[in-house]
Amino acid sequence: MIEYSRQPHYLVAVDCIVFGFDGEHLKILLVKRGLEPEINKWSLMGGFVGADESPDDAANRVLKKMTGLEGVYLEQMQIYGEPTRDPIERTLSVGYFALIDIHKYEAQLNDDYEAEWFLINERPKLIFDHNQMVADARTKLRYKAALHPILFEMLPKKFTIPQLHILFEEVNDTKIDTRNFSRKITSTGLLIKLAEKDRTGSKKGAFYFKLDKKKYAANAQAFLNLMPNLKT
Amino acid sequence: MIEYSRQPHYLVAVDCIVFGFDGEHLKILLVKRGLEPEINKWSLMGGFVGADESPDDAANRVLKKMTGLEGVYLEQMQIYGEPTRDPIERTLSVGYFALIDIHKYEAQLNDDYEAEWFLINERPKLIFDHNQMVADARTKLRYKAALHPILFEMLPKKFTIPQLHILFEEVNDTKIDTRNFSRKITSTGLLIKLAEKDRTGSKKGAFYFKLDKKKYAANAQAFLNLMPNLKT
DNA sequence: AATATTAATTGTCAAAACGACAATTAATAT
C-alpha cells in the first residue's frame, strides 16, 4: 500500500464574498458565525470542504444552504493559506466571490442563519483574514467587470440602462458619463431592448433590456473595454 | 480546548507550470516524478505545503529547490480539488504558473532532478490532472499577457523588439504585424532603448531595450491592450 | 390645456488609436 508518509494534513474551507446591488449601492452579505472561536462575530459565508466534494461544490453547497439560491455566478478567487490564519487549527480557505440578484435572495430568505446585507463601505470588522478577502474580492470584481459583462448577474432578468449605469459607477467608485455609457453598453450587442418601460424611476421611463444569452456566452472570454479611461 | 471536530483533513500541494522561451518557441519545464505512484512519469514541479509555510512559500521553495532560481515571477492560478484527482489519498493542489528566463535556469541547472524543457505543443502526457493544469496555465498566460506586460519575465534583462515579437506570437499562437507591434510596444513607454545592438539575428542588428522598472510597477494593474484585434 | 420639469436618449465632433500596407534604413554578403 503506497502512502504519502508523514506529510501534514490540513482542514480546507471555502469562504464566499456575496455581492448584491439594491439599486443604489453595492452590498455584501454577511453572517454571524455559528461556531467557536469567534462565535457570533460577523463573517463571510463559509464551510469546510467535505470528503466527497470539490471546493467548487462546497462553495455552491454553502450558498445553497445559506441563501437558498442555486446556479449562482461564482468565481474562484485565490487560496488563503497563511499558517496562522486560523487560531485553532491550520485551515486553508479558498475564496470565492458570488454575484446574486439581491431581490431573489430576499424572496427566499433563510432565517436559520443570521444573514444581513451591509453596504460595502460600512461593513463591520470581520473575523480572521476575511477583511482582506473582501478587499481582494472588490479588486477582482472591478478587474473582471471592466472586461467582461458580469455585472448583469446582480440585476433582475429585465433591467434598464440607468440601473446598469449606477451599478457600474458603484463597482468602480467613479462617475461615468450617462450618454457615453448607454451607447457603449448597447453597442456591445449583448442587450435586447424590450417593448416595456420602467416608469418607477422617472417621468419619461427607461426601456427594459434583457441579456442576449447566446452572445453573452460567445463573449465570455473576449475583452470588452466596458470602462472608460477617464481623462482629465 | 476548542476544536473543529470530525472534519476531514487533506494533503495540500502546489504544482508549478514553468514557462520559458528559447528565442523561438514557448516551452515548459517538466520533471520526472520522484515518488510513487506514477514514479518516473513526467509531471509538473510540485510538492506538499509544509506546516510552517503558505502555498506561495511552498511554490517558491519548490522552484528554488528544483531550478535554483529565486524571485521568480509566480502567479497563483487556481485550486485543483476533485476528490479523486490523486489515487492514493485526497490531495488538493494549488496551481501556479511561473515565467523564467530560460538561460538563467540553464546556467545553474540542478541535476539532482531530471528536469527537461519541452515545446509546449510537444509535451509528453503528464500524471493526474497535470495536463489540464497546463492547458489552464496556457489560457491564463494569454489572458494576462494581453493586458499586462509580463512576458518580459521570460526574456533576459536586455532584449530586442523582434525577440519580444516572436514571444508574443508564440504565446498567442498567431501572427502579429511587425511594424504595428514595435510601435505599440514602444508607445507603452515601458521600454528604455539602449545604445547597444544585437547583431546575431540580422545584418542591420536590432537595438536592445530594457524595462523601465518604475513605469512597469506603476502599470502593473492598468490594462494595456497589447494584443491587436486581428481583423479579416 | 398649456407649460415647466425631469430623466432618458440620441447627436455632434475633434482627437486618439487602430490596423493595413509602403518606404526607408543599416548593416552584411556577394
Add this chain to the structure above:
DNA sequence: ATATTAATTGTCGTTTTGACAATTAATATT
C-alpha cells in the same frame, strides 16, 4: 559597388473614444 535582408519609420483611411449639446417622452404644475 551592388544585392540582400531584417529592423525601423511612415502613411493613411477607418474606427473608437470621450467631451459635451440637443432632443425626446413622459409627469407635474399652473
